[in-house]
Amino acid sequence: MANPLDADAGSELFANYEAELNLVQADLSQKLDTIPSLTGEPRKAAISAAERALDEAKELLDSMRLEKPNIPSNSKAAVNKRFRNHETDGDSTRRKLTSLKDDRSALFANSKRYRDDPTGGAPGDEQLEQRQQLLSGTDRLERSSGRLRESQRIALETEDIGRNTLADLGRQRETIEHTRGTLLESEGYTDRSNKTLRGMARRMATNKIVTIAIITVLVILIVAVVVSKFR
Numbered sequence: 051m052a053n054p055l056d057a058d059a060g061s062e063l064f065a066n067y068e069a070e071l072n073l074v075q076a077d078l079s080q081k082l083d084t085i086p087s088l089t090g091e092p093r094k095a096a097i098s099a100a101e102r103a104l105d106e107a108k109e110l111l112d113s114m115r116l117e118k119p120n121i122p123s124n125s126k127a128a129v130n131k132r133f134r135n136h137e138t139d140g141d142s143t144r145r146k147l148t149s150l151k152d153d154r155s156a157l158f159a160n161s162k163r164y165r166d167d168p169t170g171g172a173p174g175d176e177q178l179e180q181r182q183q184l185l186s187g188t189d190r191l192e193r194s195s196g197r198l199r200e201s202q203r204i205a206l207e208t209e210d211i212g213r214n215t216l217a218d219l220g221r222q223r224e225t226i227e228h229t230r231g232t233l234l235e236s237e238g239y240t241d242r243s244n245k246t247l248r249g250m251a252r253r254m255a256t257n258k259i260v261t262i263a264i265i266t267v268l269v270i271l272i273v274a275v276v277v278s279k280f281r
Contacts, residue, residue, distance in 0.1 A: 063204055064117040064129070070193070071110040075267065078143055082259040085150050100147055104138060106190055107140055113197070 081100040103232055121129045231273060 064114055066200055067114045074103055076108045082146055097151055241256050
C-alpha cells in the first residue's frame with residue numbers, strides 16, 4: 051500500500067526513513083523469534099545481531115524525529131500517531147531483547163566450554179563474531195550512506211525547484227512591470243483625450259455663443275428695417 055505522505059511536499063525523506071524502519075523492525079522481529087530456539091554461541095551471536103538492528107532502528111527513529119517539523123500541517127496528526135506507534139514497538143522490542151539476554155541458563159546451556167573454561171570461547175568463535183560485527187557495521191555504513199545520498203538528492207531537487215521558482219518570479223515581475231508601463235501610457239493617452247474633449251467643448255460653447263449673438267444682431271437689424279418702413 052502506498053504511503054499517504056509520498057504525495058506531500060517535504061515528507062518524502064520522512065517516508066523513506068519510515069519504510070526503512072519497517073524493514074529493520076521486521077528483520078529484528080524475525081531475529082527475536084529465532085533466539086529462543088538457540089543456545090550457547092549461536093544465541094550470543096543472534097543477540098548481538100539483534101542489538102545492532104535495534105541500534106539501527108533507534109537511529110532511524112531519531113532521523114524521523116528530526117524530519118517531523120518538515121511535515122505539512124494537515125498530515126502532522128497522522129504522522130505523530132504512527133511515530134508514537136513506532137516508539138512503542140521499539141520499547142517493546144528492547145524489553146523483549148533484554149529478557150532474552152537475561153536468560154543466562156539458555157545462553158550457557160549445552161556449552162561445556164562455558165562451564166569448564168571461564169576465560170572465554172575458542173578463537174574461531176571470536177573471529178566469527180568479529181567478522182559478523184564487521185559485516186554488520188559495513189552494512190549499516192552503506193545504509194547510512196544511502197540515506198545521506200537520498201538526503202542530498204532531495205536537497206538538490208529542492209534547490210532546483212527554488213531556482214525555477216525564482217526564475218518564474220523574475221518573469222512575472224517583468225510582465226507586471228510591462229503591464230504597469232502600458233497602463234501608464236494608456237493613462238497618458240486618456241489625459242490627452244480628456245484635454246482634447248474639453249477643448250472641443252469650449253470651442254463648441256464659444257461657437258454657440260457667437261451663433262446666438264449673430265442671430266440676435268440679425269433679428270435686431272430686421273426689426274429696425276421693418277420699423278423704419280412703417281414710419
